[in-house]
Amino acid sequence: MQAGLKGILISAVATGWMVAAGGSAVSREWSAREIVAEIENSRLAGEINAVMALEAASEGYGLGLDERIEIIFAGGQELFGYDGAGGTYHLLSDGRILYIDSEGYAGVVARDFDDFVGITTGIPDWQTALRFMGKDTLHGARTEWTAFLVQWNVQAQQDQPWPYMPELFNTPTPRQGRKAIADYFGSPILPDAFASLYRAVNTLNADVTVSPKGELPFFAVRSGDCARVAAVQKGAMRQLGPYARRHGADTRAGIGFGSPHVRV
Numbered sequence: 001m002q003a004g005l006k007g008i009l010i011s012a013v014a015t016g017w018m019v020a021a022g023g024s025a026v027s028r029e030w031s032a033r034e035i036v037a038e039i040e041n042s043r044l045a046g047e048i049n050a051v052m053a054l055e056a057a058s059e060g061y062g063l064g065l066d067e068r069i070e071i072i073f074a075g076g077q078e079l080f081g082y083d084g085a086g087g088t089y090h091l092l093s094d095g096r097i098l099y100i101d102s103e104g105y106a107g108v109v110a111r112d113f114d115d116f117v118g119i120t121t122g123i124p125d126w127q128t129a130l131r132f133m134g135k136d137t138l139h140g141a142r143t144e145w146t147a148f149l150v151q152w153n154v155q156a157q158q159d160q161p162w163p164y165m166p167e168l169f170n171t172p173t174p175r176q177g178r179k180a181i182a183d184y185f186g187s188p189i190l191p192d193a194f195a196s197l198y199r200a201v202n203t204l205n206a207d208v209t210v211s212p213k214g215e216l217p218f219f220a221v222r223s224g225d226c227a228r229v230a231a232v233q234k235g236a237m238r239q240l241g242p243y244a245r246r247h248g249a250d251t252r253a254g255i256g257f258g259s260p261h262v263r264v
Contacts, residue, residue: 027188030113032057032078032091039081042184046168047177052120053083053127071098072209083127096204106210110200114187119200121178122193124154129194133201141198 039048039056048054057079071077075093082088086102095112109130110116120126132148135141149155157163158175171177182189190196 027095027112027114028186029095030091032080035080035091035113038185042181043170044177044181044184046165047171047181049084050162050169051174051178051181052117053085054089054120055082055084057081057088069100070211071100072211073098074207092208096200096208098208098210100210108200108204108208109197111196111204114185115190115196115200117182117185117187118190119193119197121182122190123197124149124158124174124178126193126197129197130201133198138195138198142194145194 036056036058039045039054040058042048045055071090073092077090077092077098080089080091083099083101088100090098090100091113092098092108096108097110097113097116098106099109100106110119123129128148129145132141132145135144158178159173161172162169162174162177166172169177171180
């Protein structure tokens with residue numbers, strides 16, 4: 001083995017990165033503790049909160065995973081963050097990122113944390129983009145998402161000053177904030193963040209289920225199959241399709257993943 005390549009491999013093992021045969025970084029193996037520590041040490045907490053909708057699950061913050069909610073998955077999971085509105089992020093033992101929001105929707109949104117960084121910094125208002133993931137094709141989803149961006153002038157907003165409490169940010173605009181986050185985590189740049197989110201939502205949920213324990217009138221969301229599940233929330237019964245089909249198809253009825261307003 002050449003000394004240069006050997007040095008690269010040793011460095012990769014030490015830092016948790018996987019290295020392809022050509023020497024290019026593919027993915028880092030993250031733990032929940034490492035993710036939390038990186039966010040806390042970043043000096044970009046405001047940007048990470050606004051862009052990624054992510055707050056570190058530091059010790060003592062919030063209540064963590066509701067004991068009445070069960071994540072059914074063959075491996076383990078670790079809570080690593082909150083979305084600021086009652087939702088939680090979980091790192092599955094195989095690296096996938098599971099998102100459970102406060103409205104009773106859940107699903108895998110990235111194949112690993114590096115992809116999650118790439119998706120959330122590569123798509124302005126990525127939570128709203130989730131509403132379009134239920135389209136039959138990537139092309140159909142992208143067409144409607146592009147129209148949404150134009151309608152709400154989302155791209156132009158990326159170059160305007162932060163719309164609220166600018167003292168919380170260390171960058172002047174959302175676009176620069178997104179770049180600062182991506183640079184800080186050092187995650188590989190995704191060539192098509194929207195396609196990565198679409199594939200994650202539509203192909204990585206078959207073996208993950210989020211459900212209530214006992215008689216919890218909160219939600220019962222089945223991810224990754226074709227079953228329709230009854231969700232009880234605030235005393236009202238609503239019929240929800242599978243995770244990938246709810247978004248877009250059901251938004252006309254007021255059911256969707258993510259808030260209807262535009263985030264940065």
